[in-house]
Amino acid sequence: MELGAQLDEAAIRRVRGSFERQGLMRHLGARMTDLRAGIVTLHLPFRAELTQQHGFFHAGGTAAIADSAGGYAGYTLFADGTEVLTTEFKLNLINPARGDLLEATGRVIKPGRTLTVCHLDVWAIAGETRIHCATGLQTLICVRADRADAAPTERG
Amino acid sequence: MELGAQLDEAAIRRVRGSFERQGLMRHLGARMTDLRAGIVTLHLPFRAELTQQHGFFHAGGTAAIADSAGGYAGYTLFADGTEVLTTEFKLNLINPARGDLLEATGRVIKPGRTLTVCHLDVWAIAGETRIHCATGLQTLICVRADRADAAPTERG
Amino acid sequence: MELGAQLDEAAIRRVRGSFERQGLMRHLGARMTDLRAGIVTLHLPFRAELTQQHGFFHAGGTAAIADSAGGYAGYTLFADGTEVLTTEFKLNLINPARGDLLEATGRVIKPGRTLTVCHLDVWAIAGETRIHCATGLQTLICVRADRADAAPTERG
Amino acid sequence: MELGAQLDEAAIRRVRGSFERQGLMRHLGARMTDLRAGIVTLHLPFRAELTQQHGFFHAGGTAAIADSAGGYAGYTLFADGTEVLTTEFKLNLINPARGDLLEATGRVIKPGRTLTVCHLDVWAIAGETRIHCATGLQTLICVRADRADAAPTERG
Secondary structure (H helix, E strand, O other), rough: OOOOOOOOOOHHHHHHHHHOOOOOHHOOEEEEEEOOEEEEEEEEEOOOOHHHOOOOOOOHHHHHHHHHHHHHHHHHHOOOOOEEEEEEEEEEEEEOOOEEEEEEEEEEEEOOOOOOEEEEEEEEOOOEEEEEEEEEEEEEEEEEEHHOOOOOOOOO | OOOOOOOOOHHHHHHHHHHHHHHHHHHHOOOOOOOOOOOOEEEOOOOOHHHHHOOOOOHHHHHHOOOOOHHHHOOOOOOOOOOEEEEEEEEEOOOOOOOOOEEEEEEEOOOOOOOOEEEEEEEEEEEOOEEEEEEEEEEEEEEEEHHHHOOOOOOO | OOOOOOOHHHHHHHHHHHHHOOOHHHHHHOOOEHHHHHHHHEEEOOHHEEEEOOEEHHHHHHHHHHHHHHHHHHOOOOOOOEEEEEEEEEEOOOOOOOOEEEEEEEEEEEOOOEEEEEEEEEEEEEEEEEEEEEEEEEEEEEHHHOOOOOOOOOOO | OOOOOOOOHHHHHHHHHHHOOOOOHHOOOEEEEEEEEEEEEEEEEEOHHHEEOOEEOOOOHHHHHHHHHHHHHHOOOOOOOOOEEEEEEEEEEEOOOOOOOOEEEEEEEEOOOOEEEEEEEEEEOOOOEEEEEEEEEEEEEEEHHHHOOOOOOOOO
16 A cells, blocks of 8 residues: 555544544544554644643653554554554654644554554644654554554564 | 762752643653652553553553653752753663553663763553563753753753 | 755865764775765665675664764754764664665754754665665764763763 | 573574674674673774774764674574564763773563564773763564565564
C-alpha cells in the first residue's frame, strides 16, 4: 500500500476503535484528526491539565501524542490479527510547546514485518501560527493479537 | 554536592513547588516520593485513565513521569534563578508496563552549567514484584528563570 | 541565511578546512561532496576496512559519517570564532548498508545560538539503486573556539 | 545464564571469531579485552587516524566501539545459528574523549528472543584517570544466521 493512500472502511474502524480504547488519549483530550496508510495525525487542545511548571504543554503530553500518532501510523499497515507495541522512541524538543493545540504526526519511514520505524513531528498551533516544537524517531514491533501482553522486545 | 545527598529545606520547597505547578502530573495522578541531590523518584498509581489499547500503562504516561523525574533530578542541582527545560529524551520500553503503579527514577549522570544528562528508569510494581519496564536517557538545559519561555535549544 | 543557500568562499574554506582536520574521516576514506547553508553531504566508498562481520558497512562507519555530516551542517550556520561539538545523536538502521558507497546527509532542523538540531540520513548506493539505510537525530552545541576542549555539555 | 558469568570455550571462540571478521574494528585498531555473559569490553588506543578537528577522539569512533561492544554483549546470549544486527542506538557525549585509549562496555539490560536492549558506556583513559565520556542505549535484533543480509527491522 502506498504511503498516504486512502484506507478502507474496515481499516479505519480497526484503527479508530483501538485509539478509542486508549484511556490516556481520552484523559488528555486527544483526537485523531487524520489517518491514511502509514500517516496518522492527532490533535491535543490546550488545557491547564496538560502543563509543565511554566504553563506550556508538558513534554510528557507532547511525547504521549507523538507516540500514539506513530504507533497508529504503523498499525494502519499491519495485518489483521496483529497488534502494535512501541519498542523505543526519542524526541527532540526544539521550540516552546505553547498555543491553542498541539498537532502530532506519525509517518512510517520503514515498514517491516517485525519492526516498523516512524518519524514523529509535533507542531504547536496558535491562531494562524504553526511552530515545529518536537521531532522524533520511533521503533514499533508487530505482535500477534493474542500476545499483546508480552514484552515490547518480543515478536510474540 | 554529592549525588544522593540530602537536600536542604529551601531546595526541597523549590523542587516540590515547581512539581506541584505541573498540571499534567496532577492530572495523571503522579506523586514525588523521593528527592535527593541529583536523584528524584515519582510514583504513578494505575487508573483506567492512563491506559493504552490493551489496558496497560500507555508509553506516554511512562514517558511523562520519566521526563519529570529526570527534569527534577537535574533541577535539584541548578542554581537559584534558573529553570530547567528538557532538550531531548529517549526511552526503551523493555517489559510490559502493568501493575499497581509505575515508579520512575531520574538520576543525573553528568551535571553541567549548560546541559545536564540523566538516566531514566521506570519500574512496574505489582504487589511485591518490581519489573524494569523502561530505561532511557535525557538531556536538560539550564535557562535563566526569566527565559523559561524560550526554545529548549537556547541557554537564555 | 536560508536553508540550502549557497555559502560564500570563506565559509566553504572554513568548513572544508575543519573537515580535512578530522583524522577519522580521512582514515575511513570519507569525502565531503556537497555543502550548503545547513545541509552537508558526505560520501564513503566501500572498502573491506569498513565492514562488520557479514561484509556490509559497519554501523560505526555509518554513524561516523552521519555524525560528521550533521556536525558540519550545523557548523555552516555558526558564527566565526565558534566551534561545534556533538552533544548526542541517535540512529535507526533501517536497511542493509551494502553497496558501492554510503551517502550521508545532515540537515539542520532547528538552528540555535546554543543548540542546533539536525536530521541525519544515510543511503546505500549500488549502481543506480539508492536504499535509505539509516535515519537519525543529532544535537550539536556551539562553543567558543578557545573552549573546544570542554565537555560537550558546556557552552564554553 | 547469569549476567557476567564466565563463557565456555565455544562461546568465546564464536564471539571473538565474529569480532575478528569486523574489518572496521581492525582498521580502527580496536581490541576485545573482556567478554562475559551479556557484558563485553573493547579498547581503542589513541591514534591521529581517529581524531575529530580538535585532535580528540571523533564521536564516530566512540560510536563504532560502543556499537560493537553492545552488539557482542547481546551476541554472547544468542543461540547457535543466529546472528546479531543493530536496530538502533543513541549516544550522549558527556565529556571530552581524549586520552591514551577509549574503553567501551556494552551490557545487556533486557535479553529477548527477538530484541535485546543494552546500555553502552565509554570511558577515556589517560594514565590513571578514567573519564566517563559517553553513555548510550542500543537495541539489537536476533536473526537467523542465513538471514543476516536482511534489514535490521526483520527477524528473518
